[in-house]
Amino acid sequence: MIYPIVKLGDPVLEKKAETVTEFDTPELHELIENMFETMYANRGVGLAATQIGISRRIAVIDSAAGEGPPQRLVLINPEIVRIEGKQVSEEGCLSVPGFREPVRRGARVTVRAQNVKGEPFEVTGEDLLARAFEHEIDHLNGKLYLSRLSPLKRDVIKRRVRKLQKEGEWA
Numbered sequence: 001m002i003y004p005i006v007k008l009g010d011p012v013l014e015k016k017a018e019t020v021t022e023f024d025t026p027e028l029h030e031l032i033e034n035m036f037e038t039m040y041a042n043r044g045v046g047l048a049a050t051q052i053g054i055s056r057r058i059a060v061i062d063s064a065a066g067e068g069p070p071q072r073l074v075l076i077n078p079e080i081v082r083i084e085g086k087q088v089s090e091e092g093c094l095s096v097p098g099f100r101e102p103v104r105r106g107a108r109v110t111v112r113a114q115n116v117k118g119e120p121f122e123v124t125g126e127d128l129l130a131r132a133f134e135h136e137i138d139h140l141n142g143k144l145y146l147s148r149l150s151p152l153k154r155d156v157i158k159r160r161v162r163k164l165q166k167e168g169e170w171a
Contacts, residue, residue: 023118048139
């Protein structure tokens with residue numbers, strides 16, 4: 001099932017998502033598969049549950065982005081444990097469609113999370129994967145990438161979104 005993507009302006013995107021406490025259930029497996037399906041349908045690299053209106057600390061990532069074999073990764077209750085180096089690259093978001101801006105992120109990021117069975121693990125990513133870790137965990141903490149832009153750039157984007165809302169082009 002492909003879920004609709006929640007867009008900037010929806011309150012679920014501004015709240016910290018709830019911790020997952022039940023693992024390895026049919027509902028959790030189905031939600032994760034639906035999240036991957038939704039992410040692929042929207043040509044994303046990652047998707048947080050909050051982006052489909054579900055306040056749970058779950059993110060799915062596939063840094064292959066359709067280039068080569070899938071590199072599916074499920075992060076449940078993820079936390080960043082280490083950020084090394086810096087990278088600046090253009091970033092977009094499925095919840096803020098049509099806008100892309102340079103964002104500073106870590107070049108190498110280590111995350112501690114749980115898998116679908118609730119087993120803890122750590123994973124380290126570099127470049128695009130590191131960026132995806134930070135981006136999706138920001139979502140689960142109630143932050144959009146816009147919060148990492150200068151106040152001026154953030155205000156310009158928000159004004160343009162309000163204009164699109166008034167014109168009925170931002171649902």
